[in-house]
Structures are given as C-alpha cells and as structure tokens.
Amino acid sequence: MGENFSPELLRTYYKTVFPAELMCRWLGYGTSTAASAQQRLLRRREFSFTTGDDVYIRYLSYNDAKAFRKDLVDKLPYKIDIGAAFSAPPSEKKKFTVFQPVQRELIFDIDLTDYDFLQVDASKVETCDACWPIMAVAVKTMDRMLRHDFGFEHLLWVYSGRRGIHCWVCDERARNLTNEGRSAIADYMSLTLKDGRMAVRVPLHPTLASIHREVLLPFFERTVLSNEGMGLLESEAGWGVVLGMLGDDALAASLSDEYARRASGAERWEALKRALERNKLSRLALELEFTLSYPRLDVNVSKGMNHLLKSPWCAHPKTGRVCVVFDPQTVDDFQPGLVPTLGEVMSQIDEYDDQQAALGADAVEAARATDVLHKTSLRAPAELFAKFVRGLEAAARSTAHAEAARGAQAVQW
Amino acid sequence: MSAAPLAKRPRGSIGARRSSLSMYAQAPDVELAMSELEECCYMRLRLLRCIDHAKAKGLRSEELLGVIDKAEREIMRPAGVWTDEELHRDQCSHFLLRLAFCRTEELRRYFLSNEHELFKFRFSGQVGDVARFLLDNGMPYAPIGEAELDEVLPHLQNVRRSVKLAKDGAASVKEDHYKVPFEEVLDLVRGRRVFLRAGFAYVPQSELISIVGGQVRARLSRALVDASRAWPSVQEAEADRLSAFLEHCSTQYMADDYAADKKAAHGEVSLAQLPALTKRSFPLCMEHLSSKLHDNSHLKHQGRIQLGLFLKGIGLSYDESLTFWRTLFLKGMAPDKFDKEYKYNIRYNYGLEGAKKNYTPYSCAKVISTVPSAAEHHGCPFRTLSGEPLRAMLSRLSLKPTDVARIAAKAAEHHYQVACGLYFEARHAGSSLTETEMGGITHPNQYFDLSMKFYAEIHAAEKQGVDGALAGAAPAQALAHETDAANAAPLAAPHEMAVDA
Known part of the structure; x- marks a missing residue:
C-alpha cells in the first residue's frame, strides 16, 4: 500500500473529492439562496485551518463553496476546524464593533483516551479500532438521550479519523442554545468520576435506568466481560484495574484470590456481585457497570458556543483516514479499519477510471460525469451526509409554516 | 433548592402589604438626589455581597434564605415593612447597578448570580x-x-x-x-x-x-x-455625574481579581523560589497541579491555564514562566513539539497571543465550577477528589489526622472554600482564617498572598528577635535558605529548573 497522507494527496483530495458544496449547504441551513447577504449563514461561519507546519489560522469565512474549495487548495490545511456563526463575517471582523457568536451547533467530543481503564496505545491505530465497541455504546447512549429526552432530530455523527467520535446537533433549537443551556445538557448527559468510579444515585433517574437496562448491560455482558470482546476480567492486569476501582483493598485482595480460581470473566463478575451484596455494597456493582461502559464526554467542548471542532471530511494526518459521517442506527457495524485513507481514496478513483477506460469511450464519458465521491468507498457516507443536509433544508423550509403554528402554542413572553 | 412548600415560609414581616418581588421590567420614573442614588446603590451592594459571601461559605437552601432574610431586613428595610420610598430605592438601585455591573463577563456573572438568589428568596417568601x-x-x-x-x-x-x-x-x-x-x-x-x-x-x-x-x-x-x-x-453622557460612581461601585465591591498589572503585594516571584513556594504557600489546587506536572511532565489544557494564570498572578514573569513549563515538558517531549504546541498557550495566558487579553487568574468560583475528566487535574481538589483520595493526599502532605478529618468533612459537605480555609490554617500553624469574617478562601491567589503575609510576619518577628545583622538580607535570599534547610522537596528537581533559567 502506498502512503496514506501527504500534501500532494491532500491537494487532489481538496480539489476533486472533498464535498465542499455539501459542507456549505449544511452550514447554510437553507439560507444559501436568501436574498439579503446578512441572512446567509455560511458567510458568518468561522473556519480555521491548521497548516502542515502547524500554523493556526483563525477567523476564515467564505461566501460560497467555490471560495471555500479554492482556499482549501491554496492553504492545504492538515486540519479544518469549524467554529460558531458570528454576527458578522469572521474574515471581516475588524470592521465591526460588535462581533460575537450568534449560533452554534451543540457539539460533543468523545475520545478513547478518556477511558483510562482501557490502556489504549494511541500511537497504534489498531488498538483504537479494537475499542470501537465502547464508542458504539457512547453513540447509542447519547443519540438516545439527545433524541428522546431533548427532542433533537438532526444529529450528525462523525468518526474523528483515529480514536474518537464527534456529534453535531444541528437542530435550530440546539444552535440557539445559550452557553448555560449547553453546559446544563452536558452535565445532564455526563456522569462525574468520583474516587475512580462514576457516581450514580439510586434509584436511577428514569433515563439512566433505561439506558442501563437496554444499552449498557447488554454491552457489558457481551463485550466488556466476554472473551470475544474486551475480556476485561480475563487477565490479571484487567481485573486488577477493575478491583482497584472498588476503593477497598481488603475486599479487592480477597476477590483477587478467588478470581485466579475462576474460569471466565462472567463468573468473576458474578463473584464480585455476590461479594458486594454480602457486604451491602450492591450499588458499587452498578457504579462499576457504568464506569466501564457509560460514555465519557469531554464536557468542556460542549459547554461553550465558541469551541472549535474538527470538520467532517477532514483527513486525520496521523492515520490518513477521512473523518466520515456514520449512521448511529448501524453503529455496531461501523468498522474504523475500513474507513479509507487519502491514499486509498485516490487509488479507488484510479481503479474506477481504469475499469471504465477498459469499457470504451462512452464509459469514460460517463465516468467523467460521475460524482467523484461515488467512485470511492466514501460513497455511502457521502450519501448519508447529503440526506442529512436535505433533512436540514426541509426543516428550514417548514420553519416558516411552523412558526405561525408554534407562535400560537408556545408560551409567550 | 430544597422543596419546602412555598406557602410555609413566613412573610418578611407582619403587615407587609407591599411586595418587593419584581422582574424589574421597566426602569422607575422617579427623581432622586445624587446622594440618595449613591446611598441606595451601596445598600444593595452590601446585600449582594452578603449573598455572595454566604454562597462562598457553601450555604444552601434554608440556611441561605435565612442569611438573605436577615441581611435584607437590616440593610434594605430597617423599619421592617417595605415603604413606598424603600421600594423605589430597591428599583433604582437595581437599575443603576445593572449599569455598574454590565461591563465585563465577570461583573455580569457576579451581579446575575446574586440578584438571581435574591429573587428566589423574595419569591419563596x-x-x-x-x-x-x-x-x-x-x-x-x-x-x-x-x-x-x-x-x-x-x-x-x-x-x-x-x-x-x-x-x-x-x-x-x-x-x-x-x-x-x-x-x-x-x-x-x-x-x-x-x-x-x-x-x-x-x-x-x-x-x-x-x-x-x-x-x-x-x-x-x-x-x-x-x-x-x-x-x-x-458613560459619555454621564461623564460628569454617574460614570465614575458606577465604575467605582463595581470595582470596590468585587473581590480582588488579581490581575497581573496590579503589582503583587509581595513583589515579583522568581523561578528559583518556586519549588519552595509551591510547597509552602500554594493552595491545594495549585500544589496538586504542580505535583502532577512534575510527575507526568505534562498537564492538559485546562490545567495549564489554571496553573499558568495563577503563576502569572503571583508575579512570575513571562520569560520565567516559559522556562518553567519548558523545563518540565521537555522531560517528556522534543523541544520543537513544545514550541509548536504549548508555547502558544503560555503566550496566550500572558496576553501575547490570540485575543491578547490580559487574562486574570481563576477565582475559586471559576476553579470549583470546572470539572476535570479522567487524566485531568484542574478544578478544586476539595470537590474533585473528596473522600479517601482527598484524605490520602492531605496525609501525604503531612497534615495531622485531626486536621485531615476536619477538612475532609467540610469538603464532603460541599463547603469547598471553607475546607480550603481550614487547610490554610493547618498548614500555617497559629493562623486563624475560618473564624474571621472571611470564612473561607475565595481566590487561589488570595491564599497565596495570605500565606506570603503570614511568613513575612514570622520572618520580621524572627529578624527582630534573633539577629539584627541580617536586617539587610533580601527576602528572596531568606527564602532560598529556607529551601535548603526545610525542604528536601518531593517536587522533582528544583535545581535543574533554576539552572536552566
């Protein structure tokens, strides 16, 4: 296999593959054809680039996809970040006395490195891939809370290219949240670690109870404990970590002895639960189940309007993998190892064109007209993204109708 | 908030027909003399400050309502009932202080949170x-x-x-x-x-x-x-009249924000002094960050900011600060990585990059409100560690078991700032802080300043008592002696750092 990531690959990628038009339609939220420039959201959106020599350029903004793509090709950013939509175009911010963020998606960032019990070696991407199931649990948990509890519908889930995931909640209501609202949601969704464990109150809040029952426990039994999964209680090192979380050395020592005699992770877990019950510490077992499976959010990312987050469709410079969007419904089937790198994307295009060339001139003509993304394994995520953007545009169109109806219903101030 | 039934609470006073409960939707149309305006603003400020202190002490629910009740009676309506005049003053003072506290995020937060508390109290009554x-x-x-x-x-x-x-x-x-x-x-x-x-x-x-x-x-x-x-x-229209007064209001009644352009009371702090000072005069949150930094040769973003701004606040210069971070980080990474990824941070803290603002060190309120995730060490240890880890940490710092128990108990009751006050007392034998009006610590830099003052007084007393000949010695040298004698510091390699500088 050739190289995964290089400035040359990046140039071709930005020039021909990167879905700049869709990106701009997304961030335009149905305003890209608005009559007055002030109404067009895209031009007030901050982009920032990190270049190959680590120069960080903030407050870039673009009028349309053409300008965006041109600048990408000119500057070849290794990383693209997206910030808030401001009261004025960021690139002209010096001209305005008032320049402040006016809307911003509610964003979430989950990174494997926050799961300290996993001992992931971030430098080996395979070890990160192996831990994907725990990311999948995070996706299912958060997707459910955001939709069911908060009523959000337009959730864009993105693989960050190496060992994490991002979520962009794009509903208008989410974009208009105050910092305080963001921080309240982040606190609602995250559990704090106390003494190395996630503290939960019993009885559980109904939301946590159903997530525990329907998402966490099945994962815990099938993946955390099972030998086919992470097998956390299969090795002495693994159960050492878990027993350490008990914060009770005597109990841990006695269990450790017992563990050596037990055959499987599931049996060891049962032994732990029985021991805790005997000691009237049943809640600890529940807390361990949460600690070892509940998502660990980087809440600081979510709490402010002005936090930047890496754009979908970037390529991760360390792995070369494209930051693709994925469907939370089928997150269990997502395999980070199959996400193409820039190098692979380019060879897929060449392969496709070669095949068509073998078929004759008509096929070559047809290939020329084909969306270049459709020649690659980025096709499925690109179609998902396009569908997502259409959903947003439809929502924006119906807002006008809904406004009248909602105005009558909602509490009036 | 407790869920006490609204109707159970007695009204402010018997026969109070008028209500001070207000959303302050419309500014009052009354004429008041300047002196009266000033007076009513000061009164409200005193009230807000009482509320702020009570919250800093960790009071909640009924206790907090009790404090506000008492303060409001004493300050705003000594006669017991709300007279028309007092209600006007209440309105005026609110609107004027809105102006006084609108100028910065910090001021707005102060005003907002205390007015919010006041409203909740009035609503509950x-x-x-x-x-x-x-x-x-x-x-x-x-x-x-x-x-x-x-x-x-x-x-x-x-x-x-x-x-x-x-x-x-x-x-x-x-x-x-x-x-x-x-x-x-x-x-x-x-x-x-x-x-x-x-x-x-x-x-x-x-x-x-x-x-x-x-x-x-x-x-x-x-x-x-x-x-x-x-x-x-x-500000322009009122340049001759209200502006100066309003500005004065907000600065006088806020706690000191320890901005770096205000000269630290104890003068500059040098890199060479830092190891000894860390051990002697840092509040637990900063001591914790510092020791994690030494252990790991790394701190995550929020930790760098919290410690970095604190160091700036105690008077460490930009150059020395850079040396400090560099020396420690370079144990774990290549110099060019540090220059690329972390130097910006330090320059940012000192207002040399980014928005180029003169960032002020974090107050306790800010520190307490931040919640570190795994592998992060910022925030207030009295909140984030609690329980056994907190006790273990305090014991490692060779605090007496009785002190450890007292401090951990306060922390467990969520009175983090009072716990910090007790910690100060435990580390400064003979000092009393929690008994005073102050109650607890409100700012990590305040902790540091109080500690510096404490040792300066001891030093002065010793100098007088023991050896007049030392009178000329600079404070920095005195401190350096202390380093050698008292601290075979557990913090890594203070000398290396000094040499590098």
Missing part, C-alpha cells in the same frame, strides 16, 4: 399573589392535564425518588406538574432532577421557583448584555 405575579409578568403556566399526568406519573415519581425529593411514600402523591421547554429549567436539567421527554421538562409544583427563577435570570442576563452595549454612550 411570597404567599397569595404568586399566580397574579406570574400572570402579570407574562408567565401563564398551567398544570398538565390529568390524562397526561397519569401517563408519565411513574417516571415523575422515579425522578423524585432518585433525587430524594421525596420519601418513597410521599413520591407517590400526585402533585401538579408543569410542562415547559427544558431551556427554562436548566438548573433542574443540570442536576438530572427532572423528567425530560422530547424537549419538555415536567416540573413539579414545588419546583416552580426553578422555572420562574430561570426566567428572571435569562431576562436579566439579556438586559445586562443590552446595558453593556448602551454603556459607552451612557
């Missing part, structure tokens, strides 16, 4: 006219219907049990609930103290204050932002 008040202020809340209530009742009861709002028996009582967009009850959302479905929060009658308080807060927050936009023109 209100009896018959709550419904009227809500209606007059455009909050036509009505309970959800029977059918919907029955449908969600099991969830509502589970929430109440999970937050111990009610005993198991009481939780099954069917209480009226209000259905509101979740944005209106953020404090209930934050604590997972409410049932949410499809963007709506189901709020029990007893938590109505949460909705109303949230509204007040949101409106005031917007009003403050509006005021900040209007401020430049007000």
Whole structure:
C-alpha cells in the first residue's frame, strides 16, 4: 500500500473529492439562496485551518463553496476546524464593533483516551479500532438521550479519523442554545468520576435506568466481560484495574484470590456481585457497570458556543483516514479499519477510471460525469451526509409554516 | 433548592402589604438626589455581597434564605415593612447597578448570580399573589392535564425518588406538574432532577421557583448584555455625574481579581523560589497541579491555564514562566513539539497571543465550577477528589489526622472554600482564617498572598528577635535558605529548573 497522507494527496483530495458544496449547504441551513447577504449563514461561519507546519489560522469565512474549495487548495490545511456563526463575517471582523457568536451547533467530543481503564496505545491505530465497541455504546447512549429526552432530530455523527467520535446537533433549537443551556445538557448527559468510579444515585433517574437496562448491560455482558470482546476480567492486569476501582483493598485482595480460581470473566463478575451484596455494597456493582461502559464526554467542548471542532471530511494526518459521517442506527457495524485513507481514496478513483477506460469511450464519458465521491468507498457516507443536509433544508423550509403554528402554542413572553 | 412548600415560609414581616418581588421590567420614573442614588446603590451592594459571601461559605437552601432574610431586613428595610420610598430605592438601585455591573463577563456573572438568589428568596417568601405575579409578568403556566399526568406519573415519581425529593411514600402523591421547554429549567436539567421527554421538562409544583427563577435570570442576563452595549454612550453622557460612581461601585465591591498589572503585594516571584513556594504557600489546587506536572511532565489544557494564570498572578514573569513549563515538558517531549504546541498557550495566558487579553487568574468560583475528566487535574481538589483520595493526599502532605478529618468533612459537605480555609490554617500553624469574617478562601491567589503575609510576619518577628545583622538580607535570599534547610522537596528537581533559567 502506498502512503496514506501527504500534501500532494491532500491537494487532489481538496480539489476533486472533498464535498465542499455539501459542507456549505449544511452550514447554510437553507439560507444559501436568501436574498439579503446578512441572512446567509455560511458567510458568518468561522473556519480555521491548521497548516502542515502547524500554523493556526483563525477567523476564515467564505461566501460560497467555490471560495471555500479554492482556499482549501491554496492553504492545504492538515486540519479544518469549524467554529460558531458570528454576527458578522469572521474574515471581516475588524470592521465591526460588535462581533460575537450568534449560533452554534451543540457539539460533543468523545475520545478513547478518556477511558483510562482501557490502556489504549494511541500511537497504534489498531488498538483504537479494537475499542470501537465502547464508542458504539457512547453513540447509542447519547443519540438516545439527545433524541428522546431533548427532542433533537438532526444529529450528525462523525468518526474523528483515529480514536474518537464527534456529534453535531444541528437542530435550530440546539444552535440557539445559550452557553448555560449547553453546559446544563452536558452535565445532564455526563456522569462525574468520583474516587475512580462514576457516581450514580439510586434509584436511577428514569433515563439512566433505561439506558442501563437496554444499552449498557447488554454491552457489558457481551463485550466488556466476554472473551470475544474486551475480556476485561480475563487477565490479571484487567481485573486488577477493575478491583482497584472498588476503593477497598481488603475486599479487592480477597476477590483477587478467588478470581485466579475462576474460569471466565462472567463468573468473576458474578463473584464480585455476590461479594458486594454480602457486604451491602450492591450499588458499587452498578457504579462499576457504568464506569466501564457509560460514555465519557469531554464536557468542556460542549459547554461553550465558541469551541472549535474538527470538520467532517477532514483527513486525520496521523492515520490518513477521512473523518466520515456514520449512521448511529448501524453503529455496531461501523468498522474504523475500513474507513479509507487519502491514499486509498485516490487509488479507488484510479481503479474506477481504469475499469471504465477498459469499457470504451462512452464509459469514460460517463465516468467523467460521475460524482467523484461515488467512485470511492466514501460513497455511502457521502450519501448519508447529503440526506442529512436535505433533512436540514426541509426543516428550514417548514420553519416558516411552523412558526405561525408554534407562535400560537408556545408560551409567550 | 430544597422543596419546602412555598406557602410555609413566613412573610418578611407582619403587615407587609407591599411586595418587593419584581422582574424589574421597566426602569422607575422617579427623581432622586445624587446622594440618595449613591446611598441606595451601596445598600444593595452590601446585600449582594452578603449573598455572595454566604454562597462562598457553601450555604444552601434554608440556611441561605435565612442569611438573605436577615441581611435584607437590616440593610434594605430597617423599619421592617417595605415603604413606598424603600421600594423605589430597591428599583433604582437595581437599575443603576445593572449599569455598574454590565461591563465585563465577570461583573455580569457576579451581579446575575446574586440578584438571581435574591429573587428566589423574595419569591419563596411570597404567599397569595404568586399566580397574579406570574400572570402579570407574562408567565401563564398551567398544570398538565390529568390524562397526561397519569401517563408519565411513574417516571415523575422515579425522578423524585432518585433525587430524594421525596420519601418513597410521599413520591407517590400526585402533585401538579408543569410542562415547559427544558431551556427554562436548566438548573433542574443540570442536576438530572427532572423528567425530560422530547424537549419538555415536567416540573413539579414545588419546583416552580426553578422555572420562574430561570426566567428572571435569562431576562436579566439579556438586559445586562443590552446595558453593556448602551454603556459607552451612557458613560459619555454621564461623564460628569454617574460614570465614575458606577465604575467605582463595581470595582470596590468585587473581590480582588488579581490581575497581573496590579503589582503583587509581595513583589515579583522568581523561578528559583518556586519549588519552595509551591510547597509552602500554594493552595491545594495549585500544589496538586504542580505535583502532577512534575510527575507526568505534562498537564492538559485546562490545567495549564489554571496553573499558568495563577503563576502569572503571583508575579512570575513571562520569560520565567516559559522556562518553567519548558523545563518540565521537555522531560517528556522534543523541544520543537513544545514550541509548536504549548508555547502558544503560555503566550496566550500572558496576553501575547490570540485575543491578547490580559487574562486574570481563576477565582475559586471559576476553579470549583470546572470539572476535570479522567487524566485531568484542574478544578478544586476539595470537590474533585473528596473522600479517601482527598484524605490520602492531605496525609501525604503531612497534615495531622485531626486536621485531615476536619477538612475532609467540610469538603464532603460541599463547603469547598471553607475546607480550603481550614487547610490554610493547618498548614500555617497559629493562623486563624475560618473564624474571621472571611470564612473561607475565595481566590487561589488570595491564599497565596495570605500565606506570603503570614511568613513575612514570622520572618520580621524572627529578624527582630534573633539577629539584627541580617536586617539587610533580601527576602528572596531568606527564602532560598529556607529551601535548603526545610525542604528536601518531593517536587522533582528544583535545581535543574533554576539552572536552566
């Protein structure tokens, strides 16, 4: 296999593959054809680039996809970040006395490195891939809370290219949240670690109870404990970590002895639960189940309007993998190892064109007209993204109708 | 907030027909002399400050309401009842202080949070006219219907049990609930103290204050932002009259923000002194960060900012600060990586990059409010560690078991700043802090300054008593002696750092 990531690959990628038009339609939220420039959201959106020599350029903004793509090709950013939509175009911010963020998606960032019990070696991407199931649990948990509890519908889930995931909640209501609202949601969704464990109150809040029952426990039994999964209680090192979380050395020592005699992770877990019950510490077992499976959010990312987050469709410079969007419904089937790198994307295009060339001139003509993304394994995520953007545009169109109806219903101030 | 039934609280005083409860929607149209304006502003400031102190001491619920009740009586209405004149003053002072506290984020936060508390107190003391008040202020809340209530009742009861709002028996009582967009009850959302479905929060009658308080807060927050936009023109128009007074109000009544351009009381601090000072005079939050930094040769972003700004606040120069971080980080990474990824951070803290603002060190309120995730060490250890890890850490610092127990107990009661005050006392034999009006620590740099003052006094006393000949010795040298003698420091390699500098 050739190289995964290089400035040359990046140039071709930005020039021909990167879905700049869709990106701009997304961030335009149905305003890209608005009559007055002030109404067009895209031009007030901050982009920032990190270049190959680590120069960080903030407050870039673009009028349309053409300008965006041109600048990408000119500057070849290794990383693209997206910030808030401001009261004025960021690139002209010096001209305005008032320049402040006016809307911003509610964003979430989950990174494997926050799961300290996993001992992931971030430098080996395979070890990160192996831990994907725990990311999948995070996706299912958060997707459910955001939709069911908060009523959000337009959730864009993105693989960050190496060992994490991002979520962009794009509903208008989410974009208009105050910092305080963001921080309240982040606190609602995250559990704090106390003494190395996630503290939960019993009885559980109904939301946590159903997530525990329907998402966490099945994962815990099938993946955390099972030998086919992470097998956390299969090795002495693994159960050492878990027993350490008990914060009770005597109990841990006695269990450790017992563990050596037990055959499987599931049996060891049962032994732990029985021991805790005997000691009237049943809640600890529940807390361990949460600690070892509940998502660990980087809440600081979510709490402010002005936090930047890496754009979908970037390529991760360390792995070369494209930051693709994925469907939370089928997150269990997502395999980070199959996400193409820039190098692979380019060879897929060449392969496709070669095949068509073998078929004759008509096929070559047809290939020329084909969306270049459709020649690659980025096709499925690109179609998902396009569908997502259409959903947003439809929502924006119906807002006008809904406004009248909602105005009558909602509490009036 | 406790869920004390609204109707149970006695009214402010017998026969008080008029109410001070107000959303402050419209500025009053009354004429008052300058001196009167000033006086009523000072009165309100005293009240807000009492509230702020009570909160810093960790008072909650009924205790907090009690303190506000007492303070409000003494300060705002000595006669016991609200007279028309006092109500006017209440209105005027609120609107003037909006202007005084609109100029920076920090000021707005101070004003907003204390006014919010004051409103909640007044609302909780209100009896018959709550419904009227809500209606007059455009909050036509009505309970959800029977059918919907029955449908969600099991969830509502589970929430109440999970937050111990009610005993198991009481939780099954069917209480009226209000259905509101979740944005209106953020404090209930934050604590997972409410049932949410499809963007709506189901709020029990007893938590109505949460909705109303949230509204007040949101409106005031917007009003403050509006005021900040209007401020430049007000400032100009009132240049000869109110401007100076209003500016004075906000600076005088805020706690010292330890901005670096204010000269630190103890003069500059040098890199060579740092190891000894860390051990002797750093508050636990900074000591903790510093030791993690030494252990790991790394700190995550928030930790770098919290410690970095603190160091700036105690008077470490930019150059020395850079050397400090560089020396420690380079044990774990290549120099060019440091220069590329971390130097910016330090320059940023000193206002040399980015927004180029002169960032002020974090106050306790800010530090306490930040929650570190795994592998992060910022925040307030009295909050983030608690329990056994906290006790272990305090014991490692060779505190007496009795002190450890006292401090951990305060921390467990969520009185983090009081715990910090006790910690100060434990580390500064003979000092008393918690007994004084101050109660607890409000700012990590205040802790440091108090410690410096404590040792300066001891030093002065010793110098007088023991050896007059040393009178010429600079304080820095005195400190350096102490380093060698007293601290075979557990912190890594202080000398290396000094050499590098």
